[in-house]
Amino acid sequence: MRSTLAGMFQSLTVRNFRLFAAGQLVSVGGTWMMIVAQDWLVLSLTGDSASALGVITALQFAPLLLFTLHAGGLADRHDKRRLLMGANLASGVLAVLLGALVLAGGVRLWHVGLFALGTGLVNAVEIPARMSFVSELVGADLLPNASALSAAYFNTARVLGPAAAGLLISWFGTGTVMLLNAVSYLATVAGLWLIRPAELHRGARRPRRARVADGIRHVVAQPDLLLPMALVAVVGMLGFNFQLTLPLLAKTVFHADAAAFGLLTTALAAGSLGAAFATTLRRGRPPLGLVIGAAAAFGAVQILAGLAPTYTTAAVALFLTGFASVCFAQAANHRIQLGTDPAYRGRVMALYTLVFQGTTPLGALLVGGLSETLGARSGLLVGGAASVLAAGTATVFHLRRTRPAGSPARPPAEVTR
Numbered sequence: 001m002r003s004t005l006a007g008m009f010q011s012l013t014v015r016n017f018r019l020f021a022a023g024q025l026v027s028v029g030g031t032w033m034m035i036v037a038q039d040w041l042v043l044s045l046t047g048d049s050a051s052a053l054g055v056i057t058a059l060q061f062a063p064l065l066l067f068t069l070h071a072g073g074l075a076d077r078h079d080k081r082r083l084l085m086g087a088n089l090a091s092g093v094l095a096v097l098l099g100a101l102v103l104a105g106g107v108r109l110w111h112v113g114l115f116a117l118g119t120g121l122v123n124a125v126e127i128p129a130r131m132s133f134v135s136e137l138v139g140a141d142l143l144p145n146a147s148a149l150s151a152a153y154f155n156t157a158r159v160l161g162p163a164a165a166g167l168l169i170s171w172f173g174t175g176t177v178m179l180l181n182a183v184s185y186l187a188t189v190a191g192l193w194l195i196r197p198a199e200l201h202r203g204a205r206r207p208r209r210a211r212v213a214d215g216i217r218h219v220v221a222q223p224d225l226l227l228p229m230a231l232v233a234v235v236g237m238l239g240f241n242f243q244l245t246l247p248l249l250a251k252t253v254f255h256a257d258a259a260a261f262g263l264l265t266t267a268l269a270a271g272s273l274g275a276a277f278a279t280t281l282r283r284g285r286p287p288l289g290l291v292i293g294a295a296a297a298f299g300a301v302q303i304l305a306g307l308a309p310t311y312t313t314a315a316v317a318l319f320l321t322g323f324a325s326v327c328f329a330q331a332a333n334h335r336i337q338l339g340t341d342p343a344y345r346g347r348v349m350a351l352y353t354l355v356f357q358g359t360t361p362l363g364a365l366l367v368g369g370l371s372e373t374l375g376a377r378s379g380l381l382v383g384g385a386a387s388v389l390a391a392g393t394a395t396v397f398h399l400r401r402t403r404p405a406g407s408p409a410r411p412p413a414e415v416t417r
Helices: 002-008 015-046 050-077 080-104 109-138 143-172 174-194 212-220 223-238 242-253 258-281 288-307 311-337 342-358 360-374 377-402
Strands: none
Touching: 002 258, 015 050, 015 080, 015 109, 015 143, 015 174, 015 242, 015 258, 050 080, 050 109, 050 212, 050 242, 050 342, 050 360, 080 109, 080 174, 109 143, 109 311, 109 342, 143 174, 143 258, 143 311, 212 223, 212 342, 223 288, 223 311, 223 342, 223 360, 223 377, 242 258, 242 360, 242 377, 258 311, 288 311, 288 377, 311 342, 360 377
């Protein structure tokens, strides 16, 4: 038992990673509080409009679609630690400005859209830099463990943040929550400041010209990277729209208040946290079959969440959905990142971010429109069905690629009497 626990938390023996993880735990908690506050503010300003929430979500993720690939080149070419410090300070300033507008009583929907767009621009730089920075903190051998622990602290914050946000919104309003989020970014900046650069696992050289096209060619040339990347694109665009689907489910189906909405988000996050700890024991690169199977399981339980008849059954189904979502995301992340040349890792993880999160504006607009027309449940049902279908398609391609050339398909088994 003791050796299992030691294996689960092995990356925390690295000082630089401990500092980074501690700062991220505080900062991500603030970010999840901000997400709940922003969604609740949009629904309050628009009379529970699904389309308006879809537009704001699209604005926040659109910069990932447009700029993340170029930001991956920045991460390969420049000091990731300095990039991350600047990005977190910028996010803090944006949160202060929006929170002040809300507290002053002058906030309008277009203000929220403008700040969502600004946050998206910062995230376009921050996400690929952060994902590729983890390998510099711990090295390739500990990367799966460190990545899983990153998901663990992310989902710990995702459990605590929305629950706290629901209560704080009820007591103090959304503006105060946004200001608390602004302060939380200082924890990440402090952790990055204290990191010892000499102990980072950096490559022997940084490319002078980190061209986006070279990173794309690196992925396209390797089918074992291309297939999981395509699967991530479909599941990310249509299945991972919880920022849109959960508040609609809470308000329009179960008629929940802010605190109850926070608890639904917490149920999803609690499942994600359980999966994150389960994957800390992974060593090495996961097989492609595991990635595909996790995508299929995620789609199936998301469909169950969309069909849940009561608030309690929805919370249980969302717990399972959260567990399956992290199993899929971690398996895909490790499969792609551990199969990538370190010189291309920033650009490849930028491409991963693009297809996973950058396609969210398209998915948010589609799911938001469907939810407006067919009801809040339709967003979860469509996302789950698309994920199952994508997993099935990926299975067909995988079997065709792995079958030896010229070998016939296996004949059906004889029926015994």
